[in-house]
Amino acid sequence: MRADERSLGIMTRCQGSHFVDKGYYKKLTLYGRKHGMRVFVFSPRQVNFSSRTVRGFEYRNGSWQPNTFPLPALIYDRCFVGPSYRHYKPFVEKLQNDRNITFLGHGLSGKWQVHQMLTQSPQLASLLPPTEILSLATVNDMLQQYGAVVIKPMAGTHGIGVVRIKETKSGYEATGRNRENQPFRRLIRDSAGLKTFIASFTSGRKFLVQPYLKLHTPDGTPFDVRVLVQKNGQGDWETTGKAVRLGDKRSITSNLHGGGKAQPLSAFLSRHFKPAVHSKIETTINQVAEKLPRFLEECHGRLVELGIDVGIDTSGNVWIIEVNSRPGRTVFRLIDDPIAKRHSITQPVRYAHYLMKERVGGY
Structure with missing residues (x-):
């Protein structure tokens, strides 16, 4: 078996030598090495499809070292979906369509x-839970039926942007986490204020709405x-x-x-x-x-x-x-x-x- 056929590429977003989960990837590298597998980290944007090589990083001698690798036989996709994923998507799809590369798994879309x-x-x-794509009408319908709802971004992670909206005697209360993952609570006077809040908070992003469950x-x-x-x-x-x-x-x-x-x-x-x-x-x-x-x-x-x-x-x-x-x-x-x-x-x-x-x- 050729060396590139015993290789596992961890595909993630890299800004130069900066990437998240370095501790986890270090452990994967060391465990893979024990079992005769070369493991390295790379960004899909650093692939040279003509030479079938990729610039990436390999953990050796106590640090992450840059190198140029043959395209790996197997790819472990850790490229988290988010607002900037569009910059990576064409490269990811080209790798997915490569007959000589096997992905361990394909990421869920949303x-x-x-x-x-x-x-x-x-x-x-x-x-x-009952789930709908967010609109002012679906929020109002669920508020009428359940008294409180949760809105959440379709592509969000870590609880960022998840908000509970509930009816109160004087209007509505919105409680949750903003884009900076900071907790907030806001009182909203009427349905016009609710419409303004939802439009401002979602700001063009796609959200879902569900009944608020007492979890x-x-x-x-x-x-x-x-x-x-x-x-x-x-x-x-x-x-x-x-x-x-x-x-x-x-x-x-x-x-x-x-x-x-x-x-x-x-x-x-x-x-x-x-x-x-x-x-x-x-x-x-x-x-x-x-x-x-x-x-x-x-x-x-x-x-x-x-x-x-x-x-x-x-x-x-x-x-x-x-x-x-x-x-x-x-x-x-x-x-x-x-x-x-x-x-x-x-x-x-x-x-x-x-x-x-x-x-x-x-x-």
Whole structure:
């Protein structure tokens, strides 16, 4: 097997030598090297398709060193979608269409598209909150029906731009996080003010609207459950870990980037729910972890890992809040789960090994 056929390129956004998740990529590199695989980080904008090479960075001798690499046989897509993704998209698509390159998985396109796919599943559709594309009419309709709604950007991450709007005696109250991920609360006098607020806050970006679900503890602490599922070294889906993320009481979201904390799932559920409800919640979450990845892959195409965010309301009902194809792993370090932490790092390399063997019929 040629050297480039034993290579794994981590595709991400690089500004020179600056890129996020360096600690994670360092661990992937060292684990891959132990198993005869060369791992490096690159930006899709640095690919030279004529020479089939790419400028990137490899962790060696204690630091990230620049180099020019042959295009890798396998690509691990960590190119997070956001407002500037349009600058990367043409290069990503050209790599995806290259017959000599295999992507470990293809990134999900957005919250609305994922929601539309999951509504087709008989087992999962009932766990999805009612969801619509945001307009003043859909906000007003849901406010009339539920009294409070949540608006969220279609392509947002880390809880940024998620806002609860609820009716009050004197008008409306908007609570959430702005574009700088800072918490805010605003009182709005009337429907004309609400229209102005929504137009200004969304500012041309596409948003979704859902009923506000009471996803908090009895003392008002928002929380959700992060479930990490990944492909293993046999090409099968496996649950790596589950953990609760708790947010600030001033916030409506529990994302760790907003100052949240983490706890093990079972201990948390036993504190806040009766045994029968606790058992039912865990059973439902396990069913979601088993069924969702396979169903989504059938609709979407190959995936390598998913972060499934599950909400549990005050009545013990389980809701699928969000599915992320480029999930973070911080939560398992915070709850001191060494097995989940280790697997979260090693599984992508194991799956890459599996795909390499599939490509060449064994070493």
